[in-house]
Amino acid sequence: MSSPLPALTSPFKDKYTTLPSSSSSPSIATSDMHVSALTHVQRPQNPTFISQSSRGVASLPPVNSSFPQSTASLNHTPGNEDASWSLDQLQKFLDLPENAAAPAPNQLAESGTDVMASEDHDKKTDWHEWADDFINVPDPDWSRVLDDTNVLDSKLKVSKQQPQFHQNQPAPHGEFSSNAYPSSTTPTKPRMRWTPELHEAFLEAVNLLGGSERATPKGILKLMNVEGLTIYHVKSHLQKYRTARYMPESSEGTSEKKVTSIEKMKSIDLKTSIGITEALRMQMEVQKQLHEQLEIQRNLQLRIEEQGRYLQMMFEKQKKVENEKSGAPSSALDEAPSPLSGLNHLPCNNDKSDSEALHQDKSRIGIDSGNAGSKNEKGTADVSMKQKALETESTHHVEKNDDESGFPVLKRARTEK
């Protein structure tokens, strides 16, 4: 099995590529991102990261020595910018932290962004903004994000004949989940996600070339003719393939030899006691159940987060309305559209009933009583920032019928349990 690729997709890049990023680059507070990126890179105590980054040239976000430019490139979907990516730029990127003063605040101050200023409440702010950026950057609606998982399934079917790399798409599906920086300057391979279709194409190519032993990565690459696929991907895949083939009978070629030997022991034991068939049948049962439960759990988690988001938006909408009415909360609530009416009893209520528990979370956004004044202020600003990003989506969501029932559905979920 080939060694695991250094997963170097820098965290930021992952965010930007796995989220369906629009081509417009929000300029709000992206400077923090760079500050944080610098903070990441500058860790002297973390040699692995540095050494990885020197290998993982391709995976780091293209950062020029000047921030504003890199803002743009960070936010772009992969594509044209990649061509301009070069080792030089990376060098500058890596050099920056070395040149900067060691202790964090100084460096951050030097960077020219005042986000990580030394005041306490600004610190907290920073995390808010940081968190905001996750929301700000992916402009397209969340609903689209969610829909993607459905889209993916159909894509799988569609792409049977010609598996293509759609670099603009979010992660899965025979694509690069990280940006494909196909520049020839990079020695390392960006992480790629294989699919069965892609594998089929691979197999076809291999067979045409005379089998796994005779086929060469180059030949395979050519035959497959898939955009964005590099020879490194093919190489490692070929290696895995060969390993899998020549671990035939005794056990499937697991990389964990230990598991193998255990399985052997098991088979001996089972033979002597109850017969393999029965044991296998039971094993299957357990595995099936585990899988089923995992799926259920996953769906639940998705749903929970989705509704959490919905509530968050509603909350913010309400807050916005409140702000506009400037200091007449109850009347503002009265005038709010119906989905919001359920949120009337929210704030400052410490009751532990299910619906309140969630709102406890939300109340931190700004309405609650417990926070320091400055934070409250910032909270409001946060909310308005989020508002800008979410405005289109919130109206979109409010109008959607599904979401109308979101709130009561949430309550229902609790009682069903």
Next chain:
Amino acid sequence: MKFGKRLKQQIEETLPAWRDKFLSYKELKKLVRLISSAESPEFGKADAGAEFMYLLNNEIDKFNAFFMEQEEDFIIRHKELQQRIKRVIDTWGPGGTKPSEAEYKDEMAKVRKDMVDFHGEMVLLVNYSNINYTGLAKILKKYDKRTGGLLRLPFIQKVLQQPFFVTDLVSKLVKECENTIDQVFPVEVEAEIVKEQREAITVAGKGIFRNTVAALLSMQEIRRGSSTYGHFSLPPLDFPDSDLIHSFQLNSPITTV
């Protein structure tokens, strides 16, 4: 507190080889404590905070890399298994040269076992994904609670789209595997499982089977109601055959050779 222990326990019992691929829950927790307790040195706080974010993102990268690596392997092996079955059926089974009935049975038995184990491995990968997600959700909740931050919601949204969490493909392979097994090895009349047999299974409960049983039980434990049970918590887990599975008393943890 409990999750961290549970996590560790499950890793040790099921997949010690994957130990460092799992979430570094403890580390992250330490950082959260550090953040919330750090006093006036602002860069103490910022440092810990930055480290926290850094570690978080690193962990996600780690999950993604490992997950996709495994996934790729599974894709390959899945295909190979299918082909192998075909080969066995063609060469040894009816319609083939039929060298010997016994050999055919033998081969088929091997294939079956391999398939079942393969199925188990894939399920364990899905489990891996899920456990890490759960850990992330928990640590983010802790973070928000301790620091008054608002990191959880947006960050979790990002996590939901990460490759390691989107387990659709592996799940699909799992189902395909199940189908193949059902077709090729049709389940005979369900034999009654005598108690001795159950015990026998207990003793022989090693390998993938044991792992999956452990994983299932662990999941149940994790989802038991806790003091911080809230809107974002999952309901307690109740799966069919819960008693049966509980009866597979897992003995001393296996020391992998």
